[in-house]
Amino acid sequence: MSTARAERLVNLVLALLSTRQYLTAERIRGIVPGYSDAATDEAFSRMFERDKTELRELGIPLETGRNSAFDPVEGYRIARRDYELGEIDLAPDEAAAVALAVRLWDSPELTGQAQGALVKLRAAGVEVDENAPPIVEQRVHTEPAFAPLLSAVQQGQVVRFDYRRSGSPERRPRTLEPWGVVSWRARWYVVGYDRDRDAPRCFRLSRITGQVRTLGAPSTVRRPPDVDLLEFVAGSGERDHDRSPVAKARLWLADGRAAGVRRRATVLDRMAVADTDGDIVEIDLYYPEGAADWIAGYGPDVLVLEPDVLAKAVTDRLERVAQGVSG
Numbered sequence: 493m494s495t496a497r498a499e500r501l502v503n504l505v506l507a508l509l510s511t512r513q514y515l516t517a518e519r520i521r522g523i524v525p526g527y528s529d530a531a532t533d534e535a536f537s538r539m540f541e542r543d544k545t546e547l548r549e550l551g552i553p554l555e556t557g558r559n560s561a562f563d564p565v566e567g568y569r570i571a572r573r574d575y576e577l578g579e580i581d582l583a584p585d586e587a588a589a590v591a592l593a594v595r596l597w598d599s600p601e602l603t604g605q606a607q608g609a610l611v612k613l614r615a616a617g618v619e620v621d622e623n624a625p626p627i628v629e630q631r632v633h634t635e636p637a638f639a640p641l642l643s644a645v646q647q648g649q650v651v652r653f654d655y656r657r658s659g660s661p662e663r664r665p666r667t668l669e670p671w672g673v674v675s676w677r678a679r680w681y682v683v684g685y686d687r688d689r690d691a692p693r694c695f696r697l698s699r700i701t702g703q704v705r706t707l708g709a710p711s712t713v714r715r716p717p718d719v720d721l722l723e724f725v726a727g728s729g730e731r732d733h734d735r736s737p738v739a740k741a742r743l744w745l746a747d748g749r750a751a752g753v754r755r756r757a758t759v760l761d762r763m764a765v766a767d768t769d770g771d772i773v774e775i776d777l778y779y780p781e782g783a784a785d786w787i788a789g790y791g792p793d794v795l796v797l798e799p800d801v802l803a804k805a806v807t808d809r810l811e812r813v814a815q816g817v818s819g
Contacts, residue, residue, distance in 0.1 A: 500526030501543055505552060505570065514557050514567025544568075635697035638673065640704040641682045645670045648714065650687075650707040656699045663701055668693070671715035676725045683721045684713070692755075694725050723752040726786065739777040742798040746770045749793035765795060772797065784809055 503524045508515065521527045521536055530536035547554060556566050637653065644651045651670055654663040670684040679696055686693035742760070745753060747769050757773035764770070777783050784805035787794050791810070796803035 508570040514559050514569050516565050516567045637697045637700040637704050642673050644706055645672055647710040649710050651704050653704045654701045656701055669713040672721040674721045681725045683724050741777055741802055742774050744770050744772055744795040746793045750790045
């Protein structure tokens with residue numbers, strides 16, 4: 493689905509969901525951004541029919557009816573009682589995924605688009621239900637760099653910005669090929685290829701100062717297909733990339749597992765643990781006190797060989813998790 497069509501469908505849902513009236517096709521054509529691009533009535537009719545079919549296939553219930561017995565033409569709306577979901581029981585990992593999606597939707601940029609659609613409805617004389625629960629609630633504030641970085645990712649353009657080091661007012665320029673913008677632990681990060689360091693890096697948006705500038709032509713940056721952005725940020729341990737590692741750790745990784753650790757590791761040897769083949773690797777530790785939480789998240793797929801203090805810290809965390817499950 494093209495971006496233009498996706499935006500048109502979102503605007504259509506907002507329009508039909510935000511009014512108690514039935515909106516005729518002609519009224520929708522004048523209200524919903526995107527339909528004005530149709531050159532003829534026939535082109536609009538085909539576009540609108542495709543969009544109605546798409547919404548129904550997505551499970552969005554469209555109601556048809558007339559506002560009064562004197563209305564000659566049927567209209568459309570979406571009833572909240574049919575649209576809204578009932579109680580949903582999510583597993584912790586499923587809830588985390590939903591929360592991440594909500595954070596992105598709740599960005600001020602997207603909130604502004606939704607509110608703009610409601611303003612257009614009111615300006616067109618459509619009755620908007622003021623007492624209905626808000627469609628978009630702003631819960632997470634993004635940083636000023638969010639919009640230009642997200643745009644650069646979508647356009648595939650290189651960016652340059654000044655970055656403030658952790659605990660220091662010093663700012664240094666960065667030139668980045670951005671792969672994506674993600675939220676991790678209530679903070680926003682941009683992930684990409686750092687041309688200054690000649691390596692993949694992530695940067696916290698709250699430490700970007702000044703203007704984000706684009707360089708070169710669009711469509712010059714492509715995200716590697718095997719990169720999991722969220723896992724990359726989580727695996728970075730939120731370290732400052734100007735900081736030198738303070739220690740090293742030797743780990744065993746099960747074959748085909750722990751991709752986030754592997755991206756930061758150097759393979760040293762092969763070894764089998766409990767009849768499972770794997771690699772012995774070495775990684776740099778920037779914040780050893782936080783590494784135990786990160787490594788423990790991989791469960792039995794990662795075994796700490798050295799140092800002993802890190803191995804004990806990871807074991808303690810896994811034991812607490814096991815006790816919590818058994819209890």
